[in-house]
Amino acid sequence: MTGEQVLTAEQMAECDRHTIEDIGLPSLVLMERAALAATDVIVKQMSTNKVLVVCGVGNNGGDGLAVARLLWLKGIPVTVVLIGNPEKATAQTKTQLKVCQYYGITILEALPELDTYTTIVDAIFGIGLSRSVTGKFATVIEQLNAAAAGKLAIDIASGISANAGTVLGTAFKADVTVTMAYQKIGQTIAQGPAYNGDIIVADIGIYQDDHSIEG
Numbered sequence: 001m002t003g004e005q006v007l008t009a010e011q012m013a014e015c016d017r018h019t020i021e022d023i024g025l026p027s028l029v030l031m032e033r034a035a036l037a038a039t040d041v042i043v044k045q046m047s048t049n050k051v052l053v054v055c056g057v058g059n060n061g062g063d064g065l066a067v068a069r070l071l072w073l074k075g076i077p078v079t080v081v082l083i084g085n086p087e088k089a090t091a092q093t094k095t096q097l098k099v100c101q102y103y104g105i106t107i108l109e110a111l112p113e114l115d116t117y118t119t120i121v122d123a124i125f126g127i128g129l130s131r132s133v134t135g136k137f138a139t140v141i142e143q144l145n146a147a148a149a150g151k152l153a154i155d156i157a158s159g160i161s162a163n164a165g166t167v168l169g170t171a172f173k174a175d176v177t178v179t180m181a182y183q184k185i186g187q188t189i190a191q192g193p194a195y196n197g198d199i200i201v202a203d204i205g206i207y208q209d210d211h212s213i214e215g
C-alpha cells in the first residue's frame with residue numbers, strides 16, 4: 001500500500017485532498033494518525049526526558065501540536081514553540097492549538113535556551129514549503145541545528161524542497177524523519193538524504209490508488 005512509491009508534493013497534496021473530500025475521512029483524523037505515528041517513534045527511539053516541539057502555522061505545525069499533546073498525555077515533559085502568526089493558522093492547526101491550550105501545555109513564541117532539551121521535533125514546514133526560508137524561520141532552524149538534542153522531523157525536514165531535494169535557504173538537519181503515507185521525491189535526491197536522517201514511512205490511511213487495496 002504505502003512504502004516504495006515516491007511522490008511529488010503536488011501528488012501528495014492530491015492524495016490528501018482525495019482522502020478528505022472524496023472518501024470523506026476528516027482531516028483531523030488523518031492529522032491524529034500522523035501524530036500518533038510520530039509520537040510512537042519519539043517514544044521508542046528518542047530521549048523523552050525533555051522534548052521541544054517547534055511548530056509552524058500550516059498543517060505540519062498542526063501535526064506537531066498534536067504530537068505535543070500526545071506526549072503530554074503520556075506524562076512526558078514537552079514545550080511547544082509556535083512560529084508564525086496563529087491567526088493565519090489552518091483550521092486544523094487552530095483546533096490543535098486550542099486543545100494544547102486546554103491542557104495547559106507551555107506554548108512559547110520564541111526559542112528557549114536549548115541546552116536542557118533532549119529531543120527537538122521539527123514541525124515548522126512540510127510539503128507546503130513554497131519559497132526560500134528567511135528571517136526568523138531561518139534563524140530558528142539554524143539555532144535548532146546547533147543544539148545537542150536528538151532531532152526528529154515530521155513529514156520532511158523543514159527547508160528541504162519536497163520536489164527537488166534542495167535546501168531552500170536553510171534546512172533542519174534531522175536524525176530521523178517520520179514521513180506521512182509516502183516518501184517525497186525530494187527526500188531521495190540532491191541534499192534530501194543528508195537532511196532526512198533515517199526515514200520512517202507511516203501508514204496513516206492515505207493511499208494513492210485506493211481502488212487496488214484488497215481488504
Ligand SMILES: NC(=O)C1=CN([C@@H]2O[C@H](COP(=O)(O)OP(=O)(O)OC[C@H]3O[C@@H](n4cnc5c(N)ncnc54)[C@H](O)[C@@H]3O)[C@@H](O)[C@H]2O)[C@@H](O)CC1
Pocket residue numbers: 016017020027028030031034056057058059060061063088090124125126127128129130131132133134137154155156180
Ligand atoms: N492535508 C492533510 O489533511 C494532512 C496534512 N498533513 C501535514 O500537513 C503538511 C502540509 O500542510 P500545509 O499544506 O498546511 O503546509 P505546511 O504546513 O507544510 O506549510 C504551509 C505554511 O507555511 C507557510 N510557508 C511556506 N513556505 C514558507 C517560507 N519559506 N517561509 C515562511 N512561511 C512559509 C505557508 O504560508 C503556510 O502558512 C504535511 O507536510 C503533513 O505534515 C498530515 O497531517 C496528514 C494529513
Ligand SMILES: [K+]
Pocket residue numbers: 060122123124125126153154155156157158
Ligand atoms: K517538518
